[in-house]
Amino acid sequence: MKVLMIVGTRPEAIKMIPVYRTLSAREDMTACLLLTGQHREMARSVLDLFGVNADIDLDLMEHGQTLLSLSARLTAGLSRVIVDEQPDVILVQGDTTSAMIGGMLGFYAGCRVGHIEAGLRTGNLASPFPEEFNRRVITLGAHWHFAPTAAAAENLRSEGITLNVHTVGNTVIDAALDMADQMTPGKAAMFDQLPFLDDSSGKSVLVTVHRRENIGTRMAGIAAAVGELATLHSSTHFVVPVHPNPAVGAVVRPILESLENVHLIAPLYYDQMIYMLSRAFLVLTDSGGIQEEAPSFNVPVLVLRNESERMEGVDAGCSRLVGTEPSCIVKEAQTLLSDPVAHAMMANSANPYGDGCASQKIAQILSGIE
Incomplete structure (x- = not known):
């Protein structure tokens, strides 16, 4: 059986590599890994880190690309x-434009399409945009739906999708x-860049923001909240990897670059992000993947979005949806930074996203060909 696995962005690469291996x-x-180049360098860096080579590289990324031109x-x-x-089979992961186009074309070609991380929903096509639309389109043409959680599987069933829905965990x-x-050169380099991470007596807060719907006023509010928290907690280090989208840096840098305990750094490679998570006391993020990864390292997450398709973490108690209003962000973060009991309750919550065996489960299901 020949399986074409389509990857376009860094998160897709991270989540598809265990399945490919x-x-x-x-x-x-026979597994064939295709890199579309939607996010060229960021995806390639992940493949290099895991020692994986793409079998096909379309190298499609263009400067200033739009959703229309990329599609x-x-x-x-x-x-x-x-x-x-x-x-025989096409596997797509998540909700990117690469995944949506790949799933759609696979359906047109009569291939069986497997959707990894199926069933995530906010119920709002505009948030996140265009991801909510993309994943719904993939669902319509998929043969296998590999849901990361029971809640995601239930979302599918509520839409009338009952065949080949499998709860496997998140890859x-x-x-x-x-x-x-693994101790990689990238992790070792962080000892020099951010030496305070190795100080067990200190606190570090990881902040990541990049979502398209947050760019502008909302992101400015998030940055203002981080600035207020940094002023209130001068001995706490706030690490902000600045997304390569110039619009992100244009918002956050003027607000945060003058604060000594705020560290505006280049985007982290995956090994560095995992190291950062393992050392963080708290995470503030609008990212999807970090919401899933942080609970594995017992780190509470405040989600900087008004809606989330990953409510399992909220239900389990390891994350909290706080929106983008500065006053709310400051209030919730203050509680976790100042109250050891409140922090421990979130940090010790069970991880609802899996046990590290999702890839094996997917392989077993594919080998049975339902």
Whole structure:
């Protein structure tokens, strides 16, 4: 059985690599990893970190690309590959434009499409944009729905999707636990860049913001909240990897760059992000993947969004949806930074996103061909 695995962005690469490795080790499957180049360098860096080479690299990324132009190039490039490779199965991950176009074309070509991380929903097509739309489109044409949690599987069933819905856990936990066991040059470099991370007596807060719907006024409010918290907690270090999108830096740098205990740094490689999470006291983020990874390291998460498709963490008590209003962010963060009991309650919550065996479960299901 030939399986074409489509990856476009760094999060997709992180979550697809454990599945690719697992399928590649099986004698009954031939795994072909395709990199679209939607986020060229960030995705390639993850492949390099895990020692994986893409079998096909479309290298489609263009400076200033729009969703329209990217979708057109993806359609043309992936169409050629599907015709040439004739895969039996196409696997897509998550809710990116690469995943949506790949799933749609796979359906058109009569391939069985497997959707990894299926069933996430906010119920609002505008938030997150365009991810909520993308994942719903993939669901319509998918044969297998690999849900990361029971709640995600229930979302699918509530939409009338009842066949081939499998709750397998999230493959990001497979990747995170694997990377946590490795001491890489990237991790070692962080000792020099951020030496306070190795001080067990200090506190570090990781802050990541990048979502398209937050850029502008909302992101300015988030940055203002971080600035207020940094002023209130002068002995706490706030680490802010600045997303490569220039619009993000244009908002956060003027607000935060003058504060001594706020560290505006370049985007972290995956091994560095896992190291940062393992050392963090608290996470403030609008990212999806970090909401899933942080509980594996017993780190509370405040989600800087008004809606989230990952409410399992909120229900389990390891994350909290706080929105983007500065006063709310400051209030919730203050509680966790100042109250050891409140922090411990969140830090010790069970991780609802899996046990690190999701890739094996997916491989077993594919080998049975339902």
